[in-house]
Amino acid sequence: xxxxxxxxxxNLTKKFGDFLAVDAISFEVKAGExxxxxxxxxxxxxxxxxxxxxxxxxxxxxxxxxxFDVYAQTELIKKNIGYMSQKFALYDDLTVRxxxxxxGGIYGLSRATIKEKVKVxxxxxxxxxxxxxxxxxxxxxxxxxxxxxxSLLHDPKIVFLDEPTGGVDPITRRQFWExxxxxxxxxxxxxxxxxxMDEAEYCDKVSIMVNGKIEAMGPPKLLKERYGASNLNEVxxxxxxxxxxxx
Amino acid sequence: MKRFIGFxxxxxYHIYRDKRSLFILFGxxxxxxxxFGFAIANEINKVEIAFLDQAKxxxxxxxxxxxxxxxxxSINRYLAAESEVEGVFKEGKxxxxxxxxxxxxxxxxxxxxxxIQLVADATDPNTANSIxxxxxxxxxQYNQSINLHQVGGPQVLTQTHMAFNxxxxxxFMFVPGVMTIILMLVSAMMTSISxxxxxxxxxxxxxxxxxxxxxxxxxxxxxPYILLSIINAIIxxxxxxxxxxxxxxxxxxxxxTESVLFILTSLSLGILISTIxxxxxxxxxxxxxxxxxxxxxLSGFIxxxxxxxxxxxxxxxxxxxxxxxxIIKGIMLKGVGMAFIWKETLILIGMTLFFIGISTYxxxxxxx
Numbered sequence: 001x002x003x004x005x006x007x008x009x010x011n012l013t014k015k016f017g018d019f020l021a022v023d024a025i026s027f028e029v030k031a032g033e034x035x036x037x038x039x040x041x042x043x044x045x046x047x048x049x050x051x052x053x054x055x056x057x058x059x060x061x062x063x064x065x066x067x068f069d070v071y072a073q074t075e076l077i078k079k080n081i082g083y084m085s086q087k088f089a090l091y092d093d094l095t096v097r098x099x100x101x102x103x104g105g106i107y108g109l110s111r112a113t114i115k116e117k118v119k120v121x122x123x124x125x126x127x128x129x130x131x132x133x134x135x136x137x138x139x140x141x142x143x144x145x146x147x148x149x150x151s152l153l154h155d156p157k158i159v160f161l162d163e164p165t166g167g168v169d170p171i172t173r174r175q176f177w178e179x180x181x182x183x184x185x186x187x188x189x190x191x192x193x194x195x196x197m198d199e200a201e202y203c204d205k206v207s208i209m210v211n212g213k214i215e216a217m218g219p220p221k222l223l224k225e226r227y228g229a230s231n232l233n234e235v236x237x238x239x240x241x242x243x244x245x246x247x
Numbered sequence: 248m249k250r251f252i253g254f255x256x257x258x259x260y261h262i263y264r265d266k267r268s269l270f271i272l273f274g275x276x277x278x279x280x281x282x283f284g285f286a287i288a289n290e291i292n293k294v295e296i297a298f299l300d301q302a303k304x305x306x307x308x309x310x311x312x313x314x315x316x317x318x319x320x321s322i323n324r325y326l327a328a329e330s331e332v333e334g335v336f337k338e339g340k341x342x343x344x345x346x347x348x349x350x351x352x353x354x355x356x357x358x359x360x361x362x363i364q365l366v367a368d369a370t371d372p373n374t375a376n377s378i379x380x381x382x383x384x385x386x387x388q389y390n391q392s393i394n395l396h397q398v399g400g401p402q403v404l405t406q407t408h409m410a411f412n413x414x415x416x417x418x419f420m421f422v423p424g425v426m427t428i429i430l431m432l433v434s435a436m437m438t439s440i441s442x443x444x445x446x447x448x449x450x451x452x453x454x455x456x457x458x459x460x461x462x463x464x465x466x467x468x469x470x471p472y473i474l475l476s477i478i479n480a481i482i483x484x485x486x487x488x489x490x491x492x493x494x495x496x497x498x499x500x501x502x503x504t505e506s507v508l509f510i511l512t513s514l515s516l517g518i519l520i521s522t523i524x525x526x527x528x529x530x531x532x533x534x535x536x537x538x539x540x541x542x543x544x545l546s547g548f549i550x551x552x553x554x555x556x557x558x559x560x561x562x563x564x565x566x567x568x569x570x571x572x573x574i575i576k577g578i579m580l581k582g583v584g585m586a587f588i589w590k591e592t593l594i595l596i597g598m599t600l601f602f603i604g605i606s607t608y609x610x611x612x613x614x615x
Contacts, residue, residue: 055455055456075460078458079458085449085452085453087448089453091260093260093264094261098257102254102256103457105249106457108250108458
């Protein structure tokens, strides 16, 4: 399993008029990997991810996600992936249980499966007291953990996380990454976009996007060595200023 | 199907838990229909009038009695001199003064002609107009009654019959209008807001990434509002039948079918608005400015289309509400069947398909 490529992208491009939002990017992600998709705001991360999750058509290039083509098989892709957006999109006016039931339902889980999932989640996340509370009343950290759990409900092969930790405190971020590791241990592939470079250190492999192009890719340790930097933030700054790797 | 029911249930949670939308959904229709029915009545009732009777003979007294005994007027006072007229209007209570010239009865008999001067308070032109019409018709009736006793030259008699609304109740005009406004409001505004809400909160993205197809998402959002709009239409019809004694001459089934058609037209408009609007605020503004105002001003609900300038008359044709008002007036008041309203029905169907077509097209562009 470990060597299966679950995401394979070759020269994927997205043009808006004359503007090249994503410029011929290529990369591969293996099963069970945590892939950090880094870049500044506006570098093209979100646009690239939208093509992979089937809500935006590429202008050119090739890509397969979970073995399905992003042009012709978006419906199959959608069944096999989970998605968590940067807005922690659960319904505020629904209770935790209602949210889980609803999202389980639209992924076609049976009522019995959903009940079982609720039980597991209550035990894992210690939700006894809040399961029947409105989501709107919960702190941001809770919403975010729930949102992640909901994206995992249907046991997807790959989960796409779009800036999942924006605006939460460091402790909650730490806990959140533990959840991500836990999911990766079970064989789920995680595709995470972020602009927190310290978080990127937790990834198995990162790619750094600048102006629509992938400028560097590899395990964090390797990148730091190649650019002679003590952390990824330095690597990122060097790339953003347009410097080349140390020879 | 099970997914779909789950979706609809979720939508009902949203509606049920948002007290504001609950109020718009059910408070508004009832409040509006009662307001329009009771408060904003065009017909006049016990309007205070004053007489300046300079003749004080049998004829003027008979005419005054006729006016006083009608339920439309009550006598505020008798004036003594013409100079008092202005003062009485400034006080504000008296809405019209009826002035009989000197020797009214005598002139009428001898010369066959006598004059009544009618002065009305036209600060409110509509009321002034109705008052003069009512008074004129009372005078005319009197004219005819005396002419009948005289065998004289040829004369033309008019017999008026106000077809379909003999008592000229304005409620008969308002009910179709209010029903139209409310169905439009609930269907178009509420759906566009609720779809825009999903976009604003980012949940729409999650739904689009899920295996649900876009049309299933939209359908799931729309179905609850179809049900609620139907309930609303039923409430309005019941209120108008039982409280305002409005007749339903035609078939209730036809009325129901046409209402559902109009609900669909409004919903498709709501969907179209939501493809443009990114936030709830924008959706609300577009619905209010783009739908409510034209419906109130140009649909013929309050202002007759026939008396508008030609450009506005032409514009009124693209307003779905205009056609629906024609349809319900036809069914409720005239009792007509499909044979008379097929054209309006076809226009509404055409508009619905057109709106859905553009929405789909716009949606595809967004996906590219």
